[in-house]
Amino acid sequence: MATQFPDDFKCPISLEIMSDPVILSSGHTFDRASIQRWLDSGHRTCPITKLPLSEPPSLIPNHALRSLISNYTHVSLPRPQPCPEPQSLISTITSPSSALESKLASLEQLTRLSKRDSGLRRRLSESGAVSAVLNCVGSDEPSLQEKALSLLLNLSLDDDNKVGLVAEGAIGRVVAALRSGGGCNSDARAVAATLLTSLAVVEVNKATIGSYPRAIRALVSLLRDGNAREKKEAATALFAICSFPDNRVRAVDCGAVPILIVIARSGLERAVEVLGLLAKCREGREEMVKFENCIQILVHVLRNGSSRGVQYALLTLNSLCSSSKALCLEVLSEGVFELCVGLLEDDNEKVRRNASSLIQVLRGKQMGG
Numbered sequence: 001m002a003t004q005f006p007d008d009f010k011c012p013i014s015l016e017i018m019s020d021p022v023i024l025s026s027g028h029t030f031d032r033a034s035i036q037r038w039l040d041s042g043h044r045t046c047p048i049t050k051l052p053l054s055e056p057p058s059l060i061p062n063h064a065l066r067s068l069i070s071n072y073t074h075v076s077l078p079r080p081q082p083c084p085e086p087q088s089l090i091s092t093i094t095s096p097s098s099a100l101e102s103k104l105a106s107l108e109q110l111t112r113l114s115k116r117d118s119g120l121r122r123r124l125s126e127s128g129a130v131s132a133v134l135n136c137v138g139s140d141e142p143s144l145q146e147k148a149l150s151l152l153l154n155l156s157l158d159d160d161n162k163v164g165l166v167a168e169g170a171i172g173r174v175v176a177a178l179r180s181g182g183g184c185n186s187d188a189r190a191v192a193a194t195l196l197t198s199l200a201v202v203e204v205n206k207a208t209i210g211s212y213p214r215a216i217r218a219l220v221s222l223l224r225d226g227n228a229r230e231k232k233e234a235a236t237a238l239f240a241i242c243s244f245p246d247n248r249v250r251a252v253d254c255g256a257v258p259i260l261i262v263i264a265r266s267g268l269e270r271a272v273e274v275l276g277l278l279a280k281c282r283e284g285r286e287e288m289v290k291f292e293n294c295i296q297i298l299v300h301v302l303r304n305g306s307s308r309g310v311q312y313a314l315l316t317l318n319s320l321c322s323s324s325k326a327l328c329l330e331v332l333s334e335g336v337f338e339l340c341v342g343l344l345e346d347d348n349e350k351v352r353r354n355a356s357s358l359i360q361v362l363r364g365k366q367m368g369g
Contacts, residue, residue: 009069012048013038013116021066022059026051029062086113086120087127094132100141107136107147114154121155130155130168137173145177146188153191156198166205170195171212178218186227193222193233200240210247220254223263223271231263235270242274248281257287265297269309272301276312279319288320295320295327299334307348314340314354321361328362337362 011018011031020032026046030038035047036059044053092098092106114120124130133155136148152170155161177192196219199205209215219241222234238256241247257278263271275298278284288294301313317336321328331337336358343355 005069005072008065009072018065018069021062021069023062024060025054025058029065032059035059086110086123090124090127090129093129093136094127100144103136104143104147107133107144107151111147111151111154114151118158121158121161124151124155125161125164130165130170134168134170134173137177142185142188145180146185146191149174149177149188149191149195153195153198156195159202162199162202162205166199166208170199171209171215175212175215175218178222179214186230189222189226190229190233193219193230193237196237197233197240200237200243203244206241206244206247209241210244210250216241216247216250216256217254220251220256220259223256224259228268231268232270235260235263235268235274238274239270239277242277245281248278249283252278252281252283252287257284258291261288261291261294261297264301265293269301269305269312272298272305272309272316273312276315276319279316282323285320285323288316289324289327295330295334299331299336299339302336302339302343307346307351310343310346311348311350311354314343314351314358318354318358318361321358332362 005017009017011021011034012028013030013034016031018029018031021029022032022035023029024035024046026049028046028048030047038047039057044055044057045051046053089106089110092102093110098106110120110124114124130152133148133151136144137152139145139148152165152174156165174192174195178189180189196209196215200209216238219234219237222230223238226234238251242251251274256274260271260275260278264275275284275288279288295317298313298317301309302317305313317331321331340355340359340362343351344359346352346355
């Protein structure tokens with residue numbers, strides 16, 4: 001029976017037992033070889049906390065942990081079993097004759113290897129493997145879909161690949177996975193939505209995704225019918241896509257506004273962020289006004305939400321009040337003016353700025369009246 005080692009003995013980067021543990025200024029411990037590769041790649045943040053490191057980064061030997069590992073094992077640590085060469089894994093995916101189990105195993109290993117290896121991601125993109133992976137996304141086998149989508153998500157970490165994936169037809173496959181209902185499992189649909197978010201980081205892709213038939217509609221459907229994870233990932237994707245102005249009206253036309261308000265009422269603040277973008281267009285504001293208790297829901301976020309939730313609730317109210325004196329009066333009756341005055345002392349600069357802007361709008365409408 002294989003020896004089970006405590007998780008603290010494993011490097012957070014390589015997930016292997018550490019042979020030379022060192023401590024970063026963030027307080028987290030890594031195997032020296034793994035963290036050195038991270039630093040040599042130009043990173044100057046802790047891989048776990050994402051906080052900046054001292055310059056130059058200091059690697060302090062963790063003698064206590066090294067002693068614990070040594071005493072625990074008593075014998076030399078076994079070397080990890082070598083995995084197949086990436087080219088062999090790529091060949092397994094691209095070969096029509098490969099068995100399902102072999103494709104699943106190859107996709108899983110390539111996903112793990114490509115997460116931190118930009119060179120491998122480049123090789124995969126240049127090898128013709130993307131087309132085969134996209135075919136796996138279009139498979140009727142849910143597990144094959146999920147693993148293929150996870151690999152594509154890793155490939156999309158590089159901006160060049162984001163454009164290349166779209167050029168190879170990734171959007172159509174991803175949208176089909178979002179719309180497949182029972183033919184695609186919940187995890188796969190969530191990954192598909194996350195992949196759209198990643199692709200939308202590149203500005204040109206936002207327009208391409210938004211204009212693709214049923215792309216935004218599929219996300220809105222997932223927002224309405226999905227589980228908690230699916231709703232969150234769908235809202236995140238909509239936020240990324242709707243930062244492109246033309247896509248806001250498309251989202252409104254797909255019925256996003258009432259669904260977002262309901263979800264915001266249930267506590268998913270990511271929905272409030274999307275509302276903040278949709279409120280920038282006339283069609284979005286008109287839909288919000290139609291929804292009973294929309295103002296009360298936004299005010300509830302102001303009173304109880306996180307800093308980011310408050311920021312976007314203020315942004316949404318700002319857009320609504322700027323276009324309607326009647327809404328200003330409703331907002332004033334909810335005590336928003338007093339709330340905004342209190343938020344002028346908030347630690348978040350964007351919250352302070354949005355609160356100040358809303359105060360000016362409310363004052364202006366009052367004086368205009």
